[in-house]
Amino acid sequence: MMMKRNQTNPFDLVIGTIELLAVTLIAFSRKNLGTRLMPSLFKSCIASAIILALYEAMSPPLPPVRFFRHFVCGLVVLYVYHQLWVWFRRRPDIHSFSIGHTRLPLPGNPRFVHRYIEPVFWLCIGIIVLPIAPLLGAWISTASVCLFIEEQLARVQGKKRLFDTIDGRIEATTLQTALRPRTRSTSSTRNAVVTTTTGRSSTAPQISEIKERIDPALRKLIESDKQNNPGDPT
Numbered sequence: 001m002m003m004k005r006n007q008t009n010p011f012d013l014v015i016g017t018i019e020l021l022a023v024t025l026i027a028f029s030r031k032n033l034g035t036r037l038m039p040s041l042f043k044s045c046i047a048s049a050i051i052l053a054l055y056e057a058m059s060p061p062l063p064p065v066r067f068f069r070h071f072v073c074g075l076v077v078l079y080v081y082h083q084l085w086v087w088f089r090r091r092p093d094i095h096s097f098s099i100g101h102t103r104l105p106l107p108g109n110p111r112f113v114h115r116y117i118e119p120v121f122w123l124c125i126g127i128i129v130l131p132i133a134p135l136l137g138a139w140i141s142t143a144s145v146c147l148f149i150e151e152q153l154a155r156v157q158g159k160k161r162l163f164d165t166i167d168g169r170i171e172a173t174t175l176q177t178a179l180r181p182r183t184r185s186t187s188s189t190r191n192a193v194v195t196t197t198t199g200r201s202s203t204a205p206q207i208s209e210i211k212e213r214i215d216p217a218l219r220k221l222i223e224s225d226k227q228n229n230p231g232d233p234t
Contacts, residue, residue, distance in 0.1 A: 015153070020044045021146040023099075024139075025122050027078040030100030035086050037099060041079050048072045048139075055135055067133035099154065115155065119148035 023037065024044045033041075052072050056065055099114075104121065106113045122144035130137025 018146040018149050020047055021139075021143040022150040024048065024075055025143045025147050026099055027075055027082060029104050029118060029122075030102055031085075032094055032098065033082050033086065033100040034094060034098035035096045037097070038079075038083055038086060041082065045072070045076050045079050048075060065135065067129075068136040068139065071136055071139070099150070115148070115151040119144045119151070122147065 019040055020043055023040045026033070026037075027041055027044075049072055052065075052068055055068070101110065102113055102118055104113075104118060106117050106121065108117055123141055126137050126139075126141030126144055128137075129140060
């Protein structure tokens with residue numbers, strides 16, 4: 001998985017340059033690229049085209065230059081292919097920062113192949129091509145080193161994210177354990193208030209019981225007054 005970064009300092013600019021070189025080899029040897037890798041691949045196409053134009057302007061168009069021109073054309077075609085695949089794919093399980101899975105039939109665990117065998121494979125290709133096409137050989141050799149660095153940075157960031165997830169789960173468990181007694185006490189207080197209120201309302205004396213408890217002479221006086229004033233609600 002590719003590293004997340006915002007290029008605001010020299011270190012991030014260096015890492016961004018490493019990514020631009022590494023992605024030129026990723027486009028040729030990998031599939032299932034993430035959506036957020038497409039801008040870097042597009043920038044790599046532009047950068048390689050500019051380098052090709054500058055190289056042709058400084059030297060005559062010799063066969064070694066044509067080899068690099070074919071490489072740039074192939075990179076542009078692969079960018080279009082990967083971009084169309086990203087637009088029309090129906091696989092939501094691919095991480096947006098994914099740098100894909102290798103197409104090369106190399107032995108070993110996929111992670112080990114991505115981190116070590118594939119960069120060494122491209123370095124050997126660059127060394128072989130270097131006497132025939134110096135520009136292309138130098139580009140592939142440098143990009144293979146950048147691919148190795150990119151994979152190691154992605155591995156470190158993956159471990160960091162894993163540790164952050166584990167630490168977050170531990171902190172959430174600790175907070176839940178700390179808040180559990182307070183939640184129980186609050187729940188008990190609410191139940192006690194409801195019970196007390198319900199008990200009071202059920203045991204409240206009625207008006208008829210109050211009348212029976214008062215003095216008989218006073219009760220007769222009230223009843224006689226009520227007969228004299230029939231409109232009185234008492």
